Amino acid sequence: MARKVLSGNSxxxxxxxxxxVQVVSAYPITPQTSIVExxxxxxxxxxxxxxxxxxxxxxxxxxxxxxxxxxxxxxxTATSSQxxxxxxxxxxxASGMRAPIVMGVVNRAVAPPWNIGADHTDTxxxxxxxxxQFYAESNQEVLDTVLEAFRLAEDPAVRLPVxxxxxxFYLSHTVEPVDVPDPAQVDRFLPPREPHAVLxxxxxxxxxxxxxxxxxxxxxxxxxxxVREVPRxxxxxxxxxxxxxxxxxxxxxPTYRADDADAVLLTMGTATTTARGxxxxxxxxxxxxxxxxxxxxxxxPDDTIRQLGVSVDRLGxxxxxxxxxxxxxxxxxxxxxxxxxxxxxxxxxxxxGIGGRDVTPHEVRRMFDxxxxxxxxxxxxxxxxxxxxxxx
Amino acid sequence: xxxLTIPAEEWMFSGHAACPGCGPALAMRLLLKGLGPRTIVSVxxxxxxxxxxxxxxxxxxxxxxDNAIEATGASxxxxxxxxxxxxxxxxxxxxxxxxxxxxxxxxxxLSGMLERRTDAIYAMYDNEAYMNTGVQRSGATPWxxxxxxxxxxxxxxxxxxxxxxVMGIVxxxxxxxxxxxSPSFPEDFDRKVELAKGLRGPRxxxxxxxxxxxxxxxxxxxxxxxxxxxxxxxxxLYEVLDGRLxxxxxxxxxxxxxxxxxxxxxxxxLTPEEIARIEAQVRTDWExxxxxxxxxxxxxx
Ligand SMILES: Cc1ncc(C[n+]2csc(CCOP(=O)(O)OP(=O)(O)O)c2C)c(N)n1
Numbered sequence: 001m002a003r004k005v006l007s008g009n010s011x012x013x014x015x016x017x018x019x020x021v022q023v024v025s026a027y028p029i030t031p032q033t034s035i036v037e038x039x040x041x042x043x044x045x046x047x048x049x050x051x052x053x054x055x056x057x058x059x060x061x062x063x064x065x066x067x068x069x070x071x072x073x074x075x076x077t078a079t080s081s082q083x084x085x086x087x088x089x090x091x092x093x094a095s096g097m098r099a100p101i102v103m104g105v106v107n108r109a110v111a112p113p114w115n116i117g118a119d120h121t122d123t124x125x126x127x128x129x130x131x132x133q134f135y136a137e138s139n140q141e142v143l144d145t146v147l148e149a150f151r152l153a154e155d156p157a158v159r160l161p162v163x164x165x166x167x168x169f170y171l172s173h174t175v176e177p178v179d180v181p182d183p184a185q186v187d188r189f190l191p192p193r194e195p196h197a198v199l200x201x202x203x204x205x206x207x208x209x210x211x212x213x214x215x216x217x218x219x220x221x222x223x224x225x226x227v228r229e230v231p232r233x234x235x236x237x238x239x240x241x242x243x244x245x246x247x248x249x250x251x252x253x254p255t256y257r258a259d260d261a262d263a264v265l266l267t268m269g270t271a272t273t274t275a276r277g278x279x280x281x282x283x284x285x286x287x288x289x290x291x292x293x294x295x296x297x298x299x300x301p302d303d304t305i306r307q308l309g310v311s312v313d314r315l316g317x318x319x320x321x322x323x324x325x326x327x328x329x330x331x332x333x334x335x336x337x338x339x340x341x342x343x344x345x346x347x348x349x350x351x352x353g354i355g356g357r358d359v360t361p362h363e364v365r366r367m368f369d370x371x372x373x374x375x376x377x378x379x380x381x382x383x384x385x386x387x388x389x390x391x392x
Numbered sequence: 393x394x395x396l397t398i399p400a401e402e403w404m405f406s407g408h409a410a411c412p413g414c415g416p417a418l419a420m421r422l423l424l425k426g427l428g429p430r431t432i433v434s435v436x437x438x439x440x441x442x443x444x445x446x447x448x449x450x451x452x453x454x455x456x457x458d459n460a461i462e463a464t465g466a467s468x469x470x471x472x473x474x475x476x477x478x479x480x481x482x483x484x485x486x487x488x489x490x491x492x493x494x495x496x497x498x499x500x501x502l503s504g505m506l507e508r509r510t511d512a513i514y515a516m517y518d519n520e521a522y523m524n525t526g527v528q529r530s531g532a533t534p535w536x537x538x539x540x541x542x543x544x545x546x547x548x549x550x551x552x553x554x555x556x557x558v559m560g561i562v563x564x565x566x567x568x569x570x571x572x573x574s575p576s577f578p579e580d581f582d583r584k585v586e587l588a589k590g591l592r593g594p595r596x597x598x599x600x601x602x603x604x605x606x607x608x609x610x611x612x613x614x615x616x617x618x619x620x621x622x623x624x625x626x627x628x629l630y631e632v633l634d635g636r637l638x639x640x641x642x643x644x645x646x647x648x649x650x651x652x653x654x655x656x657x658x659x660x661x662l663t664p665e666e667i668a669r670i671e672a673q674v675r676t677d678w679e680x681x682x683x684x685x686x687x688x689x690x691x692x693x
Contacts, residue, residue: 022477023470051473056504060466063459063501067434067470070457073477089460199455201430201475201483206450208458210441 001185001246006178008171011139012078012104012164013038014178015146017048018186019102022073025053025064027083030116031172032106035078058083062090062101069099070207072195074150078104080168081122082111088126094161095130095223097208098197100153101161102146103131107269107320108168109355117356118167120268120321124297124329130223132162132230133298135268139176142166144241144249145295147181147190151237154193157229167320168356170270181245189244227299234296252301253308257283258290263314263371264345266292268330271318271352271359278364289368294330302337309338314371315345318382320353327379348375352382360386398582399425408451410443413611415601415618417443418575419517420452420488423599426585427513429454431484432475434468436498437461438490439524440517464489465501468512476511484589485512491532492522495558506565506594513588513595516558519603527606531556534626535673536666538658539606550661554673559598563632568593571631571640574600576618580629580640587633600627608657620652625678636688639681649674 006014012035016024024043026036042048051073053064058079065075079087084105094101109119123133134149136142142164149162166172181189199205211219235251242248257279258264267275272293282289292308294301309315319328326332327349338344350367353359363386370380403424410417416439424431432455435441441458445451459467464487471485487505494502494516502514521539522528529539534555538544542551562570568591571584581599588595600618604611621627622641626649629641649671653659662670 023473025470025473051477053469053473054508055466055469056500056507059463060469060501060504063463063466064470064473067457067459067467068474068477069470071432071471071474071478071480073474075474090463093460199432199457201432201455201480203455204450204453206444206447206452206456206458208456209444209447209450210458211447215447 001182002180003177004180005175006139007034007173007175008136008139008142008166009034009106009173010038011143011178012146013042014180015143016076017042018181018183019074019076019147019150019190020192021048021050021076023051023053023065023068023075024077025055025061026077026079027055027058027061029058029080029083031108031168032078032080032083032104034172035104058086059090062087062094065101066090066094066097066099069101070097070199072193072198074193075101076103077101078106080106081108084122084126085110088129091126091129091131096219098159099161100159100193102149102153103161103163104146105163105165106168106172107165115355116168118170118270118320118353119355120165120319121323123163123165124321124323127298130160131298132160132296133165134162134295135165135297136171137270137272137293139171140178141249142171143178143180144245144247147186148237148241148249151190151240152230152233155233155237156196157233158226159196160226165269167270185244189241230299231301231303249295251304252294252296253304254293254295255308256291256293258292258308258312260288261290261312262288263316263368264290264292264308264312265316265318265364265367265371266294266330266334267318268294268297269320271320274359274361275318275364278361278368282365282368287368287372297330300333300337305334305337306341309341309344312345316348316350316367316371318350318352318359318367322351322354346377348377349379350382351380354383357383362386397579401425403429403453405451405453407445408443409445411605411611413604413614414443415575415603415614416440416517416519418614419599419601422575422578422581423486423488423515423585424452424454426582427484427486427589430482431486432457432471434459434464434471434487436464436489436493437524438493439519440488442524461493462497463501464493464498465503465505465514468514469505469508469510472510472512487512487514489514489516490523491516491518491520491558492530495531495556499561503565506562506567506596510594511592513597515597515599517599517601519601519606521603521606523603523606532558536659536662536670538661544661549666562596565594566635567596569631569633570596570598572598572600572627572629574618574622574627574629576615577622577629577641584631609655613655617652617655620647620655623647624649624652625674626652628678628681630681633691636691637681637684639685646675646678
């Protein structure tokens, strides 16, 4: 284990190197670029003996990974925002072909207007493509999650592609101390990929193919089964990671001071760190508030959400994205998960940090105030309420 | 007695799903004869998606990877990268795509693959329209041809734009090898495939692939029609190796282009003037090809 000072983007690149990826392909987009530059350096220095295919678009980057994966190679790519949207058709191809591709995504706002700030709309709007989605709070978590992502993606029970998302600039371009495991540790945790259902030269096989309604549903059903296996497999993978590397990432929804809380705020990504500080301040002032960090958005951890739901009266969900639904996208999912439960919390949706706005401690404190007030649950454009509040 | 130069072994099963007289089926069959069993074929959405037969069957004895219609160039770059990473250096990677998937929606990925010098073969079978979706025009549909999206009526005369020069686009990327092939000339076809197989770097094969239902001709005439295409100068056979162009099927006197057009329903509406216009274009293109061949000169001994 070596402690290094790394940006989130460097953490992605170090993780890809430790995972001994065999084929990398990517196309540059701010703020992802330093990931692919760092990997280029690793390949140029001989530290990462991978095939690095520099392509003319993100669409081709994902196809390169997909086809390389179909021959059995371990593959990695990274993108942001418009690049991820351009990949959309191939995202479905990757999950449908059960290709265990790992992709770093630096969450960035979607144009128009052009904006390179942190915003989860890019990944959230790919929620139905069959990819697993993790959101990281810190650069350490980025590195650890990418390594876990390869294990999970290649697990025989899962065999699905995984995105590991990090907030633009707050993580991608901010450096923090990161403990980087030794290659020998990672090798113990993550052995070489064991190819399954891949093309073998000289053997008759077809991958992809076409079917009528009679068989198509079987493929979808198998996908559904694989997705359902994720929580159990994730628990195994995380236990293994804790054993070998010594860090436990806490499952799909780690909580903080939530057990006896009157109100809990659910966050994704870097807003979590800010909210944790506010929880400490409010607790010190005698207010019973807590926090839940949604690390895994796809598959959505319904069971874990329900467990949280029965123990809390007021739940607020912070969404760093607006996606035209009835509330923030994560809030909508949380609501759907809780609907069947007889004892469920009041649910309030906060849209905050849109397009790279800071989610400030002041703002988070007001969210808790709202939660603990008698205001009926609704959707708050928190960025604008904050602006109005600050202007006075 | 002439020696049969075409490998006898088949890598395509007889139980495929092509229409009778399908040019693309012949193209695949001949291509695989030349490439042999250690081949992986990437196939986008096109007629071959269906010709290859539905899950869990397959019409080819080699590995087949389906890919999105626009992604064949990138797909073969990925297959090559993986083959190299996994120590499978002897594998031949080939993309097999229609003219629509190549010249139109897949042109970017093709250009990318050529530019980054992917060590793979890209084969475009040219049936001159989007056939799988029911005969809509593509960039490779010739001028004047009827398709379902270039109908003929009082205000329309078939496709108003000329055929896209795919070979010209490809040659601008300076591939190590590019050639035009026709199943009607199987020895020439096979020689080019085997030559391409032995080279390293990006290689492009433009294969003439008549489509009886799409072009509206008798399915027994596919081979004869292909011969006419070359003998009239509509589809000349040539290759470009190391930048040097050589016509591989010399035609001393071109036959009138009407011999070729008259056999196909898609050209039935053309007037003598319109046919003369096509004839003039074919002859100009042919002269250009001869001039380029002269200019390039013979390959150094
Ligand atoms: C992105 C996308 N757009 C459209 C289609 C529908 N589509 C399937 S095959 C095809 C035509 C392909 O034409 P071509 O490449 O010439 O091959 P052919 O069908 O003639 O064999 C089209 C448009 C698709 N599969 N994907």
